[in-house]
Amino acid sequence: MCLGVVLGAIGVAAGWQQADPVIELIIAVAILTVLRSEVRQVGARLMDAVDTGLVTQARAAVAFVDGVRSVDELGIRWLGHQLRAEVAVTVESAAPAPTPAATSTPSSPRSSPSGA
Numbered sequence: 110m111c112l113g114v115v116l117g118a119i120g121v122a123a124g125w126q127q128a129d130p131v132i133e134l135i136i137a138v139a140i141l142t143v144l145r146s147e148v149r150q151v152g153a154r155l156m157d158a159v160d161t162g163l164v165t166q167a168r169a170a171v172a173f174v175d176g177v178r179s180v181d182e183l184g185i186r187w188l189g190h191q192l193r194a195e196v197a198v199t200v201e202s203a204a205p206a207p208t209p210a211a212t213s214t215p216s217s218p219r220s221s222p223s224g225a
Contacts, residue, residue, distance in 0.1 A: 157186040167194055176200050 113132045120128020164185055171180050182197040 154187060159185045159187070159192065163192075167196075171196050171198060 113136045117129040117132040120132070164183065167185060168180050168183050171177060171183065178199045178201050180196060180198055183194065184196075185192055185194045187193075
């Protein structure tokens with residue numbers, strides 16, 4: 110911005126009276142260009158927008174885990190300055206858990222503490 114002031118002053122000193130307004134317009138266009146970019150970024154953050162490449166990468170990472178059959182839902186959103194991911198997956202079915210009766214072993218005779 111200081112460079113714009115210097116250029117405008119040099120132009121006016123050289124006799125070109127329109128130098129200052131022209132430089133001011135160029136600076137205003139530069140500010141509006143930066144503002145437009147920032148408004149898009151802030152708007153995207155307010156709407157919890159996440160880069161689609163990151164979503165694809167997260168889905169592939171979850172699908173790579175052993176036992177995951179499919180990734181049914183994946184949601185990534187901003188929570189403060191951190192990303193939060195929630196995922197619902199279908200996993201491969203495992204063998205049913207053994208029941209206590211099926212895992213018990215025959216009990217061995219115990220000796221009494223008195224030795225009787």
